[in-house]
Amino acid sequence: MRSIFGPFFKDLALSFSVFFLIIFSVAILNSLDKSPFPLYFVYIFLALGAFWFFSQINFDIVSLFSKHFYIASIILLLSTLIIGRVTRGTFRWIPIGPFSLQPAEIVRPLLLVFFANYLTKGTLNTQKAFKSVGLLAIPVILILVQPSLGVSVLTMVGFFGVLIASKFDKKHLLALGAGVIKNTDLFDSRRRSLGGGLQ
Known part of the structure; x- marks a missing residue:
């Protein structure tokens, strides 16, 4: 499990910044328009998956x-x-x-x-x-x-x-x-x- 999430622990400051921006953007978007959900979460998971994949290269x-x-x-x-x-x-x-x-x-x-x-x-x-x-x-x-x-x-x-x-x-x-x-x-x-x- 640690090896899977290893890329997120390499730079904690960067990881916390990214997750903060994700949470902040979700909160703002949700308050303005609920129609993009839940598809928006699919995009987030795809982006995190892409981050993990490229961090392995x-x-x-x-x-x-x-x-x-x-x-x-x-x-x-x-x-x-x-x-x-x-x-x-x-x-x-x-x-x-x-x-x-x-x-x-x-x-x-x-x-x-x-x-x-x-x-x-x-x-x-x-x-x-x-x-x-x-x-x-x-x-x-x-x-x-x-x-x-x-x-x-x-x-x-x-x-x-x-x-x-x-x-x-x-x-x-x-x-x-x-x-x-x-x-x-x-x-x-x-x-x-x-x-x-x-x-």
Whole structure:
């Protein structure tokens, strides 16, 4: 039994944070709309099962497919704009039978695996850091044009979390982050001025 739940005990702070957010989200959603239940609990158990499954895989093995994850992320985001279902003026969902898939949420962990491998492989200098920002800009822009500013911001936060955990010179991190946030804000303002992008 201990071996089954072992992944949840490796990082107690992370596990408690995740379970707190799950309980909090269930309470909020239940107070707003009871219709998603009990199917919502199925999604939670599937997510926990996915967490357990991937925690059993050595990161060195996962990192071998990091480039494939990045390419798959770009393809998924492009597919959303091409075949995605329009909901409230946005292209965020791909219908798959009775279910709807939101690629922007799926690609976030895939992108983090890619950047974790990319930023820790070899020497990390300013040039490589800026190159990684360029690689980040492609999926972020594809998410912004859906439009989904919140998901794009969370994607960037995850990226900078990986960058902070790396050996990158922290003195350059603030300038790098300010530049990315400024450009993201300018892009979103431009999209709004053109009538909401693809709406």
